[in-house]
Amino acid sequence: MPLLVQFGRAGALLLVTALEVAFVILLIVGMLAPCMGLHLDVSVVLEPSGPVPKSMGWMLEDAIDVMGLRPLLNAEVSLWHCLSSLAGYIGDGEATCILAFAMLAVFAISMTLADMMMLALATFSLGTPGRPNTAMDVSRVLKHISMLDVFCMGVCVVCLAGQAYSKVGFNLSLRAGLVPLVCAEALHYLTYHLVSSAVSAEEEGASSDESRSPSEDKLIARVGGEGL
Secondary structure, three states, X not given: XXXXXXXXXXXXXXXXXXXXXXXXXXXXXXXXXXEEEEEEOHHHHEOOOOOEXXXXXXXXXXXXXXXXXXXXXXXXXXXXXXXXXXXXXXXXXXXXXXXXXXXXXXXXXXXXXXXXXXXXXXXXXXXOOOOOOHHHHHHHHHXXXXXXXXXXXXXXXXXXXXXXXXXXOEEEEEOOOHHHHHHHHHHHHHHHHHHHHHHHHHHHHHHHHHHOOHHHHHHHXXXXXXXX
């Protein structure tokens, strides 16, 4: 028997509510904390690694400061920073950033939040036989198009692939902000599994009751009466 069914409707609502609150907290923390770090080591262009003499290193540092490149050489990137930057690029006429903004804002965040909301509504509809659980049907669709898990995996893949360029001073690394995002998606998976299994069990029970013929009901009642 599914766990939420064992808890009953009130217990299921309490458990899912706790999971939803924890999910929102982890998502907010993960969005605000840096999940990726970029560091460019300019020393690789100095001798003996690069062509610039060490005696001219101070000129290189001054040039970086004058051109305002210092913040770009050492960046801590969060999901919120990505969204705000992409929105600014779109406002400046960077139309190609519209797709990137949509992937992050709509599919990675909004669809995942919408799926969690549908799971809460599906839990609220438990214990109402005879009524289709429309919220669960919507959740099954949203589960396939929500991409928070894809975002987390993409960050890991990009950082791991970027290690190949560390010898030339281009360093990409994971940051602690990815941990709460992964934990939030894990809670999303857990909540979906708990609610979907409970709804499926309820639907199977309702369909088996409807498929029983009146003669079978009479036979069950007669056997039960003789047993008593």
